Amino acid sequence: MPIVSLAKAKEHLNIDVADYDAELTGYLGAATEVVEHYVGAVEPRSLTERYSGAGTAELILRHPPVQAVTAVVENGTALAAADYSLSDSGVLVRMAGHRPRVWPYGRNNITVDCTAGRANVLDNYVLAGLIIIGHLWETQRGSGGSPLPGGSNDNMLFTPNFSFAIPRRAVELLQTSRIPGV
Template structure:
């Protein structure tokens, strides 16, 4: 499960000799490859507090996948692992409290796993409705040499434009105040009615200031549906919902297994028109 940005991640590795016995190494090197490709090589206490069992607490500074490589000498041994760090504000269509209330979960044991499912459900719902959780989007748009009168942003609905900057040296940038945006469709135009020239790098905020109740209700149903996949046939499922459209082994035509019928019906009033993401 991913860590939050800024969390302390406990890294651990065992050093064993050729016979499989835990052994203190003569030397130990730890290399962490960060998401941007840079590396960190923090000093590891040697010998460790317990024979052959090495640990290091690393404070995360970047979001994304981290690769971890331990190399021991005397005896020669190595171990490779990885961990993920969430972005500072991961998209979440539901709060953890709302999700737990819907699933009748009263303990904190499964909080981290549940947060991961909330993020997954958020992306799933946004396939149908457009962006729900507010976030910053940066897009590059190629524009034909003759220019265009309208430019379609890829993520909708749009809350606000931040900038429209020329990518090439000498290109034309545009002041946000000179632009109009159709927030639902994501269409950008010059208020003057003129043509825009590019290529342009456009930064904007997409999402919803208020997420409609039918969307959050659908998200809860999908979450409940997917949460059931953790439970084997021997586990009682009555406490986390039921019904034909919750059968995780029965696909819905055109949608597969992840979207129950009742969730689709709830999302229908806010379904994206064809060709809009």
């Protein structure tokens, strides 16, 4: 699910027709992926992930933050909730009583069902998403530009907003809550 609704993106861009809905929908998905690259999962969603046991007690889940783990299957056997523990940072620890236990070696032998994302989407995530969507929109519409230095070809334009994918101001909004390792 996108971090920003189509209606909110159209309002931000001052678009009141449906002519561009398909194009904007692509931008919504792209902006969501960028935001989640910086801060981890945003909109809550259920995931099923497979991991390979490597003889350690910890599995680092791929989509932090994780709200809850709903099921863990190890080598075809469902584990009880007491058999694992989830840390705030999205690390799943195999437990034996009150002590960590090693996940068994194997290739894709551990399946984890979880809910990733946040209960509340922060305003800076939404604003960063809108900035990215606005930037993607502008790069498709063109906004003029200056001739390249020393160039005489009128078709050769230098437009600063074409030189990068993510505006710095969006990145700065996301840096305040970046999850280490994401």
